[in-house]
Amino acid sequence: MSTDDVVVATRGLTKTYDGVDVVRQLDLRVPRHSIFGFLGPNGAGKTTTMKMLLGLIRPTGGTGTIVGLDIVRDSPDIRARIGYLPQEPRFYEHMTSRETLRFAAGFFFAGPREGIDARVAHMIDLVGLSRVADRPVKSLSGGERQRLGIAQAQIHAPELLILDEPAAALDPLGRRDVLAILERFRETSTVVYSTHILDDVQRVSDTVCILNQGEIAAQGPIGDVLASGSGLVYSVEVEGDVARARDALLGQPWVDEVQTSIRGTAARLRVTVSDADAAESQLQRVLLADDALVVREFGRLTTDLEGIFIDLVEGGRDDD
Numbered sequence: 001m002s003t004d005d006v007v008v009a010t011r012g013l014t015k016t017y018d019g020v021d022v023v024r025q026l027d028l029r030v031p032r033h034s035i036f037g038f039l040g041p042n043g044a045g046k047t048t049t050m051k052m053l054l055g056l057i058r059p060t061g062g063t064g065t066i067v068g069l070d071i072v073r074d075s076p077d078i079r080a081r082i083g084y085l086p087q088e089p090r091f092y093e094h095m096t097s098r099e100t101l102r103f104a105a106g107f108f109f110a111g112p113r114e115g116i117d118a119r120v121a122h123m124i125d126l127v128g129l130s131r132v133a134d135r136p137v138k139s140l141s142g143g144e145r146q147r148l149g150i151a152q153a154q155i156h157a158p159e160l161l162i163l164d165e166p167a168a169a170l171d172p173l174g175r176r177d178v179l180a181i182l183e184r185f186r187e188t189s190t191v192v193y194s195t196h197i198l199d200d201v202q203r204v205s206d207t208v209c210i211l212n213q214g215e216i217a218a219q220g221p222i223g224d225v226l227a228s229g230s231g232l233v234y235s236v237e238v239e240g241d242v243a244r245a246r247d248a249l250l251g252q253p254w255v256d257e258v259q260t261s262i263r264g265t266a267a268r269l270r271v272t273v274s275d276a277d278a279a280e281s282q283l284q285r286v287l288l289a290d291d292a293l294v295v296r297e298f299g300r301l302t303t304d305l306e307g308i309f310i311d312l313v314e315g316g317r318d319d320d
């Protein structure tokens with residue numbers, strides 16, 4: 001990937017508070033035009049990382065660039081070129097949504113008022129606030145406020161949008177609306193958003209980074225991250241002498257574990273292997289060597305992000 005294709009790149013990014021690394025040695029890479037899901041449990045360090053990227057707090061160690069600018073040296077320029085939605089956006093409650101967006105646009109756009117008004121109207125339309133645009137912000141629902149926050153962050157058409165938990169406080173319909181809006185930005189911009197809701201990431205993200213206790217537990221295209229967690233488990237449905245089939249499998253050096261669940265005359269075997277190549281070439285053969293055994297179904301298990309997330313997060317947890 002060339003540097004033009006990477007919007008955020010950090011190396012060894014670290015933040016220490018009171019001698020504790022809350023973010024440790026992050027090497028992040030966000031591809032241009034991706035919807036990058038920054039996933040992690042509460043306290044993982046997502047907000048701290050985002051604030052470092054925006055120049056709102058200073059890293060203790062490491063370096064980073066964002067849209068080609070240095071995150072420490074160039075932070076004023078970064079804030080002009082990036083849209084940011086904090087976890088709890090604040091507004092002037094008596095202003096309407098339209099006035100709020102006009103006010104924000106005034107910081108970025110010079111030139112005739114009509115230009116600003118057209119941009120504001122376009123953003124109101126894009127985030128679906130037309131019906132309520134001329135009501136005071138204090139009368140908006142949680143979902144409407146969040147959509148206003150996204151419109152405000154995007155008012156100057158930044159090439160990168162950073163959103164801290166944009167959908168966390170919303171009900172399923174509100175979340176769906178926000179995710180649909182993020183999708184619309186994919187063509188024109190890059191979106192980095194944090195969340196602890198796996199389902200959201202699975203729905204809209206093409207790239208994901210799982211952060212746990214301040215460190216990256218997994219990062220990459222979502223398909224690769226999903227494959228990394230599911231590649232070594234096979235599911236096989238058989239009929240016949242299940243115990244013999246199980247023993248035959250456990251006799252292979254590349255088989256770690258076989259779990260069996262009986263379903264009438266058939267059984268499902270969940271086979272965990274240590275060597276995917278060996279499993280691909282030999283697993284079926286081992287089973288078919290038993291003439292009395294019928295193999296009804298055979299395949300690699302596809303796990304979802306939740307399984308991987310729990311494995312990574314639980315696996316990385318210190319025993320206390």
Ligand SMILES: Nc1ncnc2c1ncn2[C@@H]1O[C@H](COP(=O)(O)OP(=O)(O)OP(=O)(O)O)[C@@H](O)[C@H]1O
Pocket residue numbers: 017018022040041042043044045046047048049196
């Ligand atoms: N100013 C600070 N001083 C000391 N510790 C801090 C400070 N800011 C954050 N922390 C700690 O750093 C850790 C990471 O916090 P952060 O807010 O980045 O996590 P997060 O992943 O965004 O969590 P959440 O999903 O709950 O918002 C937490 O343990 C938090 O208490």
